[in-house]
Amino acid sequence: MQMGDAFPQGFQYLPGYFSEKDQRELVGLLREFVAEAPLFTPVMPRTGKEFSVRMTNLGDLGWVSDLKGYRYQAQHPVSGRNWPAIPEVLINLWQKVGHCAAPPEACLVNYYAATAKMGMHQDRDEKTFDAPVVSVSLGDAAIFKLGGVKRGGPTKSLRLQSGDVVVLGGDARLCYHGIDRIQGGSSSLLKDGGRLNLTLRRVSPI
């Protein structure tokens, strides 16, 4: 089932926000960050089941999941080092589209191989929901699903392409969302294919 035409208040879909040149520059930066803070495979709390995405973070805090639960922490779970800083280009994005006076503290970097997906979930491990979540897509296109604030309701599908930005703010901040599938080979931005998604978050109360 599909929702009506309108997106919820506070949801922004900004197709082609980043030019191809911007995207290449951003990927260049991400390569350096991933060399410093390698992608790791998180596991689900309790069950220990591996996520199909690999992840790392930038910023003062990073989102991690392991047998003990989901949380934000200042250190990479494998290296024990602090996360690299969030680059200016992403801070600028937050300031332009986020409508939030306080800066982001975390940038979760998710890497999806062509077979990876992400089940419907809310982003609710932050201590404030007054700040938005701002997301950038790079590489292969993905089918993104947006639901409402209750699990299992009707959803809308959006094909997110490289350079697109999505904002979950206001009434949309706690909307369920997920990635149904990746369209492998739909972009040549990443040399090994797949998709990178960056999500900027504010964790502390504003």
Ligand code: SIN
């Ligand atoms: C997420 O919800 O953390 C990722 C969304 C996306 O990959 O676009």
Ligand code: FE2
């Ligand atoms: Fe999410």
